[in-house]
Amino acid sequence: MRMRKLPWAEEYIAQADVIIKDQTKNKGKWKQMFGCTSLHVEIGCGKGDYLLHMSEKDLESGWIGIEKDSNVMAIAARKYDQQEQHGCNIAFLLGDALALKEWFAQGEIDVLHLNFSDPWPKKRAHKKRLSHASFIEIYREVISETGEIQMKTDNASLFEFSLLQFQEGGWYLHDISVDFRRNVHDEDAISEYEQRFMNLGQPIYRAVWKKTPYINTDKKKR
Secondary structure (H helix, E strand, O other): OOOOOOOOHHHHHHHOOOEOOOOOOOOOOHHHHHOOOOEEEEEOOOOOHHHHHHHHHOOOOEEEEEEOOHHHHHHHHHHHHHOOOOOOOEEEEEOOHHHHHHHOOOOOEEEEEEEOOOOOOOHHHHHHOOOOHHHHHHHHHHEEEEEEEEEEEOOHHHHHHHHHHHHHOOOEEEEEEOOHHHOOOOOOOOOHHHHHHHHOOOOOEEEEEEOOOOOOOOOOOO
């Protein structure tokens, strides 16, 4: 369900410094802009809870949130502006993930986050899923050779679909959980949206993919 149009959203977006208006100017220079060595990008950042919390947890990395709904983007930017201290390691881009190659240079992203993406449940709409093969091809170009994709969802059908799509796309599964929050993960922020599912006892599905095969370095040599 789409959010009701906010009368103040357009004006707020126009004046919010945290929202990058010239979206192509930093292509290949995002890490230089942030003064960081690791770049995280969240596609479909919604109201910004996860990104804002993670940017506080990891001040050494740069964090970019992408959102195509102007209403929720305005809310995310306002949340940022209302913080007592503004981090200099965060930015927002208003637009569609199909433009990733226009905004980021080859191999520029180190970690791509897909958090609770729209499941597009009807089969004819599966091509709109952010884990569809068409998007996965784009991710391969903008993610570094040692980078990774982290996905979380409450939707079992989307999770199963994604596992197959990434496998068929030549990605390697490095971590998987069908109930991620059964254990405490202080390293990973819990957004207000995720907390709702946790309160209902809904399992959170999570997977991590990389371009290279998983190697168990903890395995003892015989």
